[in-house]
Every structure is written in structure tokens, then in C-alpha cells.
Amino acid sequence: MIQTDISTKEDIQTLVDTFYDKAKTHPLLGPIFNKIIGDHWDQHLPKMYSFWASILLGEQSYQGNPMIKHIELSKKVQLTEKEFDAWLLLFSTTVDELFIGEKANEAKLRANGIAGLMLNKIQSS
Ligand code: HEM
Numbered sequence: 452m453i454q455t456d457i458s459t460k461e462d463i464q465t466l467v468d469t470f471y472d473k474a475k476t477h478p479l480l481g482p483i484f485n486k487i488i489g490d491h492w493d494q495h496l497p498k499m500y501s502f503w504a505s506i507l508l509g510e511q512s513y514q515g516n517p518m519i520k521h522i523e524l525s526k527k528v529q530l531t532e533k534e535f536d537a538w539l540l541l542f543s544t545t546v547d548e549l550f551i552g553e554k555a556n557e558a559k560l561r562a563n564g565i566a567g568l569m570l571n572k573i574q575s576s
């Protein structure tokens with residue numbers, strides 16, 4: 452398969468769908484997603500499409516506060532460096548498997564930065 456960069460909303464959907472398909476069966480992350488999201492993936496996935504389309508395509512459609520969401524989440528499930536490392540590895544591997552280019556790199560960089568901030572906020576909350 453010839454890899455191209457992330458450039459459309461369809462690309463974002465492919466990335467998000469592929470990532471969460473893997474996350475659902477991941478030994479460490481799967482139980483977290485299944486516990487919190489359960490069978491409400493139809494509500495979670497569109498939020499994630501908007502989130503990444505806002506970051507990578509400048510869509511400005513995402514209205515939410517991921518920091519607060521994950522601080523709340525960390526009170527219900529274990530969210531330590533171990534979980535964030537696993538999340539980042541899975542995300543980066545998925546990006547690399549599907550895309551190549553500037554936006555693909557930006558996706559990985561932004562995920563790293565946001566994950567670092569989240570972990571920091573969680574640890575000091
Ligand atoms: C250990 C790592 C992570 C786990 C286990 C995790 C898990 C979750 C779960 C279970 C939800 C749904 C929360 C709910 O509906 O109550 C959620 C929402 C979300 N996550 Fe994560 N997450 C992680 C890291 C990240 C990172 C690094 C990012 C960003 C790069 C991110 C972005 C989001 C966004 C945008 C939402 C939607 C928040 C909203 O409702 O507006 N997550 N996450």
C-alpha cells in the first residue's frame with residue numbers, strides 16, 4: 452500500500468477507527484475503554500473525529516475539555532505513566548501503519564504533548 456499524509460476527514464476517521472479497534476482489545480487499555488465507554492462508541496468516536504480534525508485540519512469543531520475529562524477518569528480507573536506509554540505506543544504505531552508525512556508527524560507530536568500534560572495534571576490533582 453502506498454502511504455500518503457493525513458489530509459481529509461475520511462483520513463481522520465480511518466485513523467481514529469483503526470486506533471480504537473486496537474485499543475478495545477489491548478490488554479491494558481481495553482478494559483478501561485470497555486468499562487467507561489461500554490457500548491457508547493457511537494458517542495465517543497464522533498468526538499474523537501472532531502478532536503483530531505480540529506488539531507490536524509483546523510476544523511474547530513471540537514468543543515470539550517480533555518484535561519478535565521481525564522482527571523475525572525483517573526479517579527475511576529488507573530491512569531499512570533504505564534497506561535499513557537501504552538496509549539502513545541499504540542497511537543504512534545497506528546499512525547505509522549496508515550500514513551506518512553507532515554500531518555502524520557504532527558499527530559504523533561501533539562499526542563505526545565497532550566499525554567504529557569494530562570499525566571502531569573493527573574499526578575498533581
Ligand atoms: C492512558 C491513556 C488514555 C486513556 C486510557 C483514555 C481513555 C479515555 C476514555 C475512557 C474516554 C471517555 C471518557 C468519558 O466519556 O467519560 C476518553 C475521552 C477522550 N480522550 Fe482519552 N484516554 C487516554 C489518553 C488520551 C490522550 C493522550 C488524548 C489526546 C491526545 C485523549 C483524548 C481524548 C478526548 C479528546 C476525549 C473526549 C473528551 C470529551 O468528552 O470531550 N485521550 N479517553
